Amino acid sequence: MASAIFYLLGFTALAATALCITRRNPVHAVVYLVNALFALALMFYQLGAPLVAAWEVIIYAGAVMVLFLFIIMMLELTPTGAEMQGPGWRRWGPVLLLSLVILGCTLALLGIDADKDGVPAFWVSPREFGAALFDQYALAVQVVSFQLLYAAVGAFYVGKGTLRRRPQGGEAP
Amino acid sequence: MIVPMSHILAFSGALFVMGLACVLAQRNLIMILIGVEIMLNAVGLTLVGASALWQKVDGQIFVIFLMAMTSAEVSISLAMVVYLRRRKGTLEADAFDGMKG
Numbered sequence: 001m002a003s004a005i006f007y008l009l010g011f012t013a014l015a016a017t018a019l020c021i022t023r024r025n026p027v028h029a030v031v032y033l034v035n036a037l038f039a040l041a042l043m044f045y046q047l048g049a050p051l052v053a054a055w056e057v058i059i060y061a062g063a064v065m066v067l068f069l070f071i072i073m074m075l076e077l078t079p080t081g082a083e084m085q086g087p088g089w090r091r092w093g094p095v096l097l098l099s100l101v102i103l104g105c106t107l108a109l110l111g112i113d114a115d116k117d118g119v120p121a122f123w124v125s126p127r128e129f130g131a132a133l134f135d136q137y138a139l140a141v142q143v144v145s146f147q148l149l150y151a152a153v154g155a156f157y158v159g160k161g162t163l164r165r166r167p168q169g170g171e172a173p
Numbered sequence: 174m175i176v177p178m179s180h181i182l183a184f185s186g187a188l189f190v191m192g193l194a195c196v197l198a199q200r201n202l203i204m205i206l207i208g209v210e211i212m213l214n215a216v217g218l219t220l221v222g223a224s225a226l227w228q229k230v231d232g233q234i235f236v237i238f239l240m241a242m243t244s245a246e247v248s249i250s251l252a253m254v255v256y257l258r259r260r261k262g263t264l265e266a267d268a269f270d271g272m273k274g
Contacts, residue, residue, distance in 0.1 A: 003176050043218065052217075
């Protein structure tokens with residue numbers, strides 16, 4: 001039962017990724033990628049990594065993909081007008097199907113009897129995870145925090161440079 | 174392990190190849206970044222599978238570092254996307270060939 005759900009989630013992730021990489025509209029690609037990330041998060045949960053699954057949803061689907069959507073919509077990359085004319089089910093059907101499969105898998109995972117199925121041979125609770133992270137890898141956590149700081153400063157610098165250069169007509173031909 | 178490690182490797186390999194195809198085939202900078210995200214996620218699936226295979230927590234911890242690296246990379250890259258869009262007015266990758274010999 002559990003392995004069947006795992007394979008179903010795997011094929012859902014593959015289908016969502018295949019739909020994602022063939023889109024021309026970046027907004028549609030991001031929506032399909034969010035579906036693939038949800039399926040991957042459930043696969044992480046089944047492999048005994050609940051904290052990684054939660055962070056997959058929070059960081060990737062919640063923060064990174066919203067950043068992508070924000071930039072796409074800020075730059076007005078999506079073609080409007082004639083794009084919106086097609087039949088509705090062709091646009092909404094695949095993403096609705098994928099979402100329903102993922103929702104059904106989530107509900108099925110809630111009902112699995114772990115002792116009878118013998119699934120969690122390996123399971124890391126958030127307590128063990130945090131103990132290992134801040135005990136053995138404390139220096140790496142510091143380095144990663146510095147890396148995030150550099151990224152924020154760098155993003156601010158690049159964005160500020162455009163704002164300063166723009167009124168002088170500095171656009172290259 | 175609920176599934177054999179070889180199946181996990183096959184899944185993540187297929188995901189990685191899809192991301193690579195997206196990076197190589199698409200011409201939009203945003204779609205290229207999305208392909209990089211797909212490849213990093215495939216690597217994360219491999220790491221969590223290896224962590225479950227060897228019954229150690231280190232693989233999952235490395236996934237957390239991978240996520241932090243991805244967040245930094247995405248923030249920098251999207252700032253550069255905005256900068257390049259303002260500079261050239263397009264996001265097609267072929268427009269940015271200024272370093273071609």
